[in-house]
Amino acid sequence: MLLARLVDRLEKAFHKPAPQQNPDPQGHGNPETAIAGLTQGAVIVIVGGGLSGSAFARKILTLCRKTGKKTRVYLVNSTGCNYCGGLITDLARETMRNLYELHAPHDVILNKVSDCIFINREGSAEISLTTPMLTTLRTSRFGITGFDDSLKARILEGIEDMEPWLTIIEPTLVRQIIPLAEPGGQGPESGPKWRVVLSIKKDNGCYEELDAHVLVLATGFRSLGKPMLNDFQELTGYIPPPVMEGSVTEVDTSTAKHNLIADHMLVIDGLVEGAVLAFIPKGKSWLTLTTLGKQLTPGELDRVFAHPQVKKYLDLPHPSKNLRCRMICPAKLFTGSAQNFYGDGWVMLGDLTGYGRVLKDGVYASFLHAHLAAEAMCYHGATKEAFARFYHQPLREFEQDNQVGMLLFRINTHLNRRSWFNKLFIMAAENERKKSPQGAAMHAGIRGLMTGRIPYGLIGVFFIIGLISFMVRHPLKALKTANPFR
Ligand SMILES: Cc1cc2nc3c(=O)[nH]c(=O)nc-3n(C[C@H](O)[C@H](O)[C@H](O)COP(=O)(O)OP(=O)(O)OC[C@H]3O[C@@H](n4cnc5c(N)ncnc54)[C@H](O)[C@@H]3O)c2cc1C
Known part of the structure; x- marks a missing residue:
């Protein structure tokens, strides 16, 4: 006892509180730091409309409205699936409410997880969560609205008068980002700094372009290794975070012989060597399976479901033949921080930064990034110095604890054999x-x-x-x- x-x-005592709105974002009233920030008439192009890109659009428009800044915002997003477990923690939800004045709407909530069943090769243990986690789909599919899409649709909720300042271009891929020959500052008086080339062709066969004073890159890990990001890395010296393999798939459980999962989440440790799996309940006969540590093969998937500890809760014959998307998607998770992820007139958000809690809660991290970067930009300017001080510095709190997190993961991978x-x-x-x-x-x-x-x-x-x-x-x-x- x-x-x-x-x-x-x-x-x-150690319970992490959700971040609150900063009462004095201009720098505690210090006249030296309370500078003009983003210049009137600046054009911001956000590349990537996942969580971090959409959250940033909402935040910067909210701040521009508050400060009377006339800033044009373009959000360019390619479609595709923003693969993820779709778990929204209590911390992420509270952060969304505090920083964005938005709630998770009922139609995106598929289930509430109040218990976790921890399973390893030798048995299982049931763990109660103090507050339930929500389960969602991230991208709209199967006729269900996704969490990310619902956020994108609500960028202007409560700030509808900012509509003329926002343009969403979707589905469109950004092919290339070109620095302009005579880079300017952050306002129209000094000329745009970036040319963003879109995949839309004009009548003359050339690609549509957008010129921007400020560039925000929020394209997630799917953009790693693609020409657009490779060129940008060469140009800016950006170094992506170290990553770990993972995977995700949606399993139809309607043909299960028995299914006791209900609102329990199953965490399965070590049944596949080097990997931790999670079964995240969505509908009555549907779960999302995520893997950390390696990409799951169909053979391994079948073996996991055939294990007696898993069968106790869910007996589903031939799971690899019951995948809703017919495949197991490869995915990546960051295990440390990126380097050089901001500079004069540009900044990266979300997974590309490698800042957030490793192996957990990318939604919370995305909300935090978008908030900090937008405040830095609006109140202090889109400069390397401003991002270093008001964006990067607060994110450094993750660094040490993430090293401990990765150490725990490695020790566990060793011991669970x-x-x-x-x-x-x-x-x-x-x-x-x-x-x-x-x-x-x-x-x-x-x-x-x-x-x-x-x-x-x-x-x-x-x-x-x-x-x-x-x-x-x-x-x-x-x-x-x-x-x-x-
Ligand atoms: C297996 C797995 C499970 C996870 N489970 C969870 C979970 O349960 N809960 C949680 O909180 N986090 C989870 N995460 C982490 C979470 O998914 C990410 O942290 C989060 O999606 C990061 O958001 P983002 O905005 O950086 O990128 P993304 O969500 O990947 O969004 C990037 C967007 O940019 C667009 N894009 C890419 N390239 C271009 C281009 N060239 N032009 C235009 N648009 C482009 C894409 O279409 C996409 O819409 C998981 C991650 C993995 C890999």
Whole structure:
């Protein structure tokens, strides 16, 4: 009981609050920093209309309206699927409400996850989440509105008078970004700095172009390795973040022999070597399967579903023949930070920055980036110096904890090959649940991985405390069932 109380206190003390609107975005009234910022008449082109691009459009228009700046905003987006688990954490939701004055509309919410079932080769443990997570589709599909598309449709909600200042060009791919020969500043008096070449052809056979004073790149990881980004890297010295392989697919579970998933999310550790899988419930007979650590093959998918620990919850024969999109999409996740992701007259947002909590909550990170970058730009100017101070600096808080997060992932990948570790982990978690539905240290650790509310450092400490406390209290049980020397 004492341990549970201590864990509860620590969970509350380290609970990450959602960011709030900055009451003094001009720099605490300091006249030196309270400069004019974005120049009147500037043209901003945002390339990429996923979460970070759309959130940025809303934020910059809101700020321009507030400060009376006449800024033209173009949002250019190619379509395609913004693959993702579609989980919206409580932190992401609160951030969206606080910073953007928007709620997740009912028609995009497909399910609410209130429990997580943690499964490894040796067993399973049920973990309660303190606040439920929402499950959504990110891009509209199967006749359902996607979360990202719903945000794009609501860029002007409550600021409808800014409509003349926003143009959305979609579906259109940006083919090339060309720096103009005599780059100017951020306003019309000094000339545009960038030429953005679109994939739309004019009558004369040439491609449509947009000239911009400020360029915002929010094209996500799908643009990595594409000519547009390769050229931009060469031009600016941008270095993308290190990435880890992953994958995502949508599984139709309507032919399952039994299905106990309901509103539980299944986290499956180590059944596929080097990977952590998640089953994220969407409709009654549909789940999204995401993989961190490697791209899942159809054979591995079938093997996971055939495992007795998974079959306890969902018995679906031939899952690889029940994929709603007929394929498993390869995906990438950042494992560290990008370098040189902003400069004079340009800035990157979202996944391309590698700033956010690693392996978790890209939605929250996208909202945070768009807010910070728009405030930096509006109040302090689209300069390298302003982005360094008002955008990059606040994001640095992620750096150290992400290193701990990646260390935990690697240690786990090493240990979860060992049967004794898997048994010990489940036994410790199960034992905690016998005493209280909220568990203690092991539960708080797993919960922290799901909610993104506590630092990875504390999650690591919780796991160590949880395992040690189980071994101290039940030495014989621990030795008998989890003897590493057997
Ligand atoms: C397997 C997996 C599961 C995940 N699960 C979750 C989760 O459950 N919850 C969560 O919060 N995060 C999750 N994430 C992370 C999340 O998906 C990303 O952090 C988030 O999508 C980043 O947003 P973004 O705006 O940077 O990029 P994206 O969402 O990728 O958007 C980029 C946009 O740019 C457009 N685009 C690309 N190139 C061009 C071009 N040349 N011209 C014009 N437009 C272009 C694309 O069409 C797209 O609309 C997951 C990621 C992966 C890989």
